[in-house]
Amino acid sequence: MQPIDRCLLYGFVDTAYLRGRSPERVARDLCEGGADLIQLRAKGVPSAEVRRLAERLQPIAREAGVGLVINDFPEVALDVGAPLCHLGQEDFFDHGHTHVRELFGQAPGHCVAPGVGLSTHAPAQAQRALTAGPAYIAIGPVFATGTKPTATPVTLEYVRWAAAHVSIPWFAIGGITLDNLDDVLDAGARRVCVVSAILGADDVVSACQAFKQRLVSKARECP
Numbered sequence: 001m002q003p004i005d006r007c008l009l010y011g012f013v014d015t016a017y018l019r020g021r022s023p024e025r026v027a028r029d030l031c032e033g034g035a036d037l038i039q040l041r042a043k044g045v046p047s048a049e050v051r052r053l054a055e056r057l058q059p060i061a062r063e064a065g066v067g068l069v070i071n072d073f074p075e076v077a078l079d080v081g082a083p084l085c086h087l088g089q090e091d092f093f094d095h096g097h098t099h100v101r102e103l104f105g106q107a108p109g110h111c112v113a114p115g116v117g118l119s120t121h122a123p124a125q126a127q128r129a130l131t132a133g134p135a136y137i138a139i140g141p142v143f144a145t146g147t148k149p150t151a152t153p154v155t156l157e158y159v160r161w162a163a164a165h166v167s168i169p170w171f172a173i174g175g176i177t178l179d180n181l182d183d184v185l186d187a188g189a190r191r192v193c194v195v196s197a198i199l200g201a202d203d204v205v206s207a208c209q210a211f212k213q214r215l216v217s218k219a220r221e222c223p
Contacts, residue, residue: 001067001083004115004135005169007036008215010069010193011208013057014147015042017199026204027057031064033208039069039086039193047073054080069117074103077114084135086117089125092132100133117171121154123161130168137166138193141174142184147195148174156187163188178210185218 001007011030013023023040030038038061042050050073058080061068069084070077077085085103097103100116115135120126129137139162141151153174162170172184173193184192194211201207 001061001065002036004037004067004084007067007169008191008219009035009208009212010037010039010171010173010191011035011198012039012041012193012195013053014039014195014199015045015053016147017196019199023053024056024060026199027060028064029204030198030208031060031066033198033205034212035066035208037067037069037084039071041071043072047076051076051079054082058082070114074114074116078104081112082114084115084117086119086138088119089121089129092116092118093128098132100135121151122158123165126162126166126170130166134168136169136171138171138173139166139189140172140193142172143175143180145175145196156183159184159187159189178214181211181214185214190215190219190222 013026018026027038040054040057042053054070054076058068067084068082069086070082071086072091074085104113117136117138118129118134119138120129126137139158141148141153142159143153159172169191171191171193172189176184176192176194177197198204198207
């Protein structure tokens, strides 16, 4: 995969949004459409099944030069050789961790510990997350989203705060669509995570391409 600071579009293979499609097909469509990162998110699925899914998706992502991110299970990311894993605030700090290197302990010598992304929902959480040494942080949910229906939107104000205060790569997430993408970019985001606006499309490849083209265009305007 390319360096994370050059990654613009972060897609998802979310088992709640497969709509009868195989995880492999969705992963291939995301890769073809221009996703730079793909997160495997399988809420409520046992770790053994997540591992099996990851083993099926990692070769697809690797061949396409796309980074596979494993949600919730850092040990799965390590075992399958995924370059990244992602954790929520409660999954990281509420388990007593203060730095991402604590997640993997003494990894086998032949293994490279994955980078870690952390979710944040407010400036204080972002500041705390940054002290933990993540590869990136997520900023959101910016808008109301069906993927997290009980979460309170952080609005574009948090995006503006991140643009002014966060120096590592960060991704805006939550309810982002092609209709509001320009607002998110104008607020200072350069990287976005998109779930339902892509996975809910009839043509995942075309939906991905539309997001990626807008992101690349903005990156050229504001290098």
